[in-house]
Amino acid sequence: MLLFLLWGGAASAQLGGKSVVVTERTRAELLAHAPEGLEPGKPVWVGLQLTHQPEWHSYWKNPGDSGLPTKLEWKLPAGVLAGEIAWPMPRKYPIGTLINYGYEHTVLLPVPLNISSDFQPSLLSGALEVKLKAQWLVCRKECIPEEGEFLLAIPAKSAIALHGPVFQASFAAQPKxxxxxxxxxxxxxxxxxxxxxxxxxxxxxxxxxxxxxxxxxxxxxxxxxxxxxxxxxxxxxxxxxxxxxxxxxxxxxxxxxxxxxxxxxxxGTWPATAAPAAVSPALQEALRKNVTAAAAESGARLTFMAALLGALLGGLILNMMPCVFPVLAIKVLGFAQHGSNQRARRLDGVAYSAGVVASFVALGLLVVALRGAGQQLGWGFQLQVPGVVAALALLFTLVGLNLAGVFEVRQFIPSRLASLQSSHPAVNAFLSGVLAVVVASPCTAPFMGAALGFAVGLPAAQAILIFAALGTGMALPYLVASWVPAFAQLLPRPGEWMVNLRQLMAFPMFAAVVWLLWVLGQQSGIDAASALLVVLIATSMLAWSLGLTGRTRVIVGVIAVAWAVGFAWLLAGKVGTVRPQQAVEANDGTWQAWVPGRVEQLLASGRPVFVDFTAAWCVTCQYNKKTVLQNPEVLADFAARNVALLRADWTLRDPAITAALGELGRSGVPLYVFYTNKAPAQILSEILSASELRAALTAAPLAPSPTVTQASQ
Structure with a gap:
């Protein structure tokens, strides 16, 4: 629920402006020009103004060798008709051996509106409501399709000339x-x-x-x-x-x-034509290389059925990741508690599986909804919000204290709910499934990355099925074990070992809390991590006080609450002020911070490039970093081949990194990509190994020596 509140608010906050759409590459705005008002026969113009970031350009009505012209779809009231775009003069953009026609910097694409006597202004606003759905392609060395929906209300009883100079400049730029x-x-x-x-x-x-x-x-x-x-x-x-x-x-x-x-x-007579194509062959090749070439290692693009299978396998492997192990160990205790009661064990398995699948479906619905609202999200996106990291640390602390026997849940809830809990153990099993998904969110398993990256580009129903398949894969081992009697026979009989195992499982939860404190420190600084630590200590003190009696319980509880509230207020101020992104990105001389366009610059200088898409909250990323990417022998291999090392740190939200992941067919980290000038980008495994990395390096051609490369830069 906390995730829905945090991200739902963020999404709604960005939906206010309907006449402007901003991406990392362009700012698109719908403008109007009606200097004599909305009367039949009077000049009325609307236009889409595209402001490009440096080095980016969009396209003319004829894009040239590659590209696509900007497409405008108007929705207008009765009595109003839109004309054709009055295209300004283009310029030529050579890209390699291709030449394109288009625009850079700022361009306005004006469109005349024909107002007839049948037009009636809106009864509510007294205005002409103009709705536009626009699609445009922007390119630098890579090409990225963009789109936006716009709404503009033009007052019917007054002249509009605020943007007159912009329209006049566009008219002047049109060919005579x-x-x-x-x-x-x-x-x-x-x-x-x-x-x-x-x-x-x-x-x-x-x-x-x-x-x-x-x-x-x-x-x-x-x-x-x-x-x-x-x-x-x-x-x-x-x-x-x-x-x-x-x-x-x-x-x-x-x-x-x-x-x-x-x-x-x-x-004269035209020669025979080639077979028509919906998209020019040059553009097809450019988009294939820029968007899907990195996935070419697997031979072909994913199909929907292949993505479902990948999600199922990814969910199965997710059970072996260190994130999920503590929760699975707790479920083993659940098996043992049921003993020979086969019906109870099966009900427990079904309820746990339902909790896992329902949580993944809910997460998928949230991702689809926020993507539709213009948010750029990926797997583990909730951990990019410092407040969510702090909330998870508090939750894991309470789970660890409960496992250690410091308190029982029934001490927090009314007796009626406690009796309901004991009479409906399936509820506990369902919530265990929800907890397993929450704990698993920082982990990425093999097959998951490609499946989830494929899912975010699918229609909503198919994307939800991908998430459901991922949940099914994660729940499947426990569900099968709960229905196979032979598995229960392998467990020892209930006894003192169950209490010891339960208490032992508290320590992995506390270890997860330490890790979350470190993540928060990376995101919001050491002061925020220290404030959260005090809140956790005060919360632990409050949980311990529940086992006391009489006046002591009240006094200790009040002190703990006051302590927790005071430092929680301090923590809220710290997590609300996110550190600058460069504070997260590591640049230690060996690794450089990834920025858009840096890969292309390094490739142009002749150097191969290795990019580590990572995040502090990604457990798999940290494991790979410690075991492979910080290995002196691996770093020596990189240096021997003059490979440029870039680190794209996704610990905090970064739309540019999110977009780069999407272009590579992924929606989360870790992602390891090796670029050379001689071959398409190569995506390596999520669980990285030194042997795989060395094989990729060995297959790549040698780069120029470091001294030559540095001089060229």
């Missing part, structure tokens, strides 16, 4: 129509263009050429241009993948900040 004529003559495998009517001061100056019709010319091929008196001419190669044969070709010519547009009449 030419009134003369232009022709395109098909000449074998090329096109010959002739354009008349261009301004006289352009003669003998080179122009840039942009065809509005996509997939006709070979965009990145060499082409020639010349002036024949007052006529501009050009020879442009046809594309081998040409899919269209237009009768007329609208073209745009630019020179500096000026541009002109004209429809060129096509003369």
């Amino acid at each position: 129509p030419l009134a003369d004529k232009a022709t395109v003559t098909i000449d074998g495998t090329s096109l010959r263009l002739r354009v008349s009517g261009l301004p006289a001061d352009l003669r003998n100056k080179p122009l840039e050429f942009f065809p509005e019709t996509p997939e006709v010319i070979e965009t990145s091929a060499q082409w020639s241009q010349a002036w024949d008196g007052q006529v501009w001419t050009a020879q442009v190669p046809l594309s081998p993948q040409r899919s269209l044969s237009p009768d007329a070709m609208p073209i745009v010519l630019t020179q500096g900040n000026q541009g002109w547009s004209i429809d060129a009449r096509v003369q």
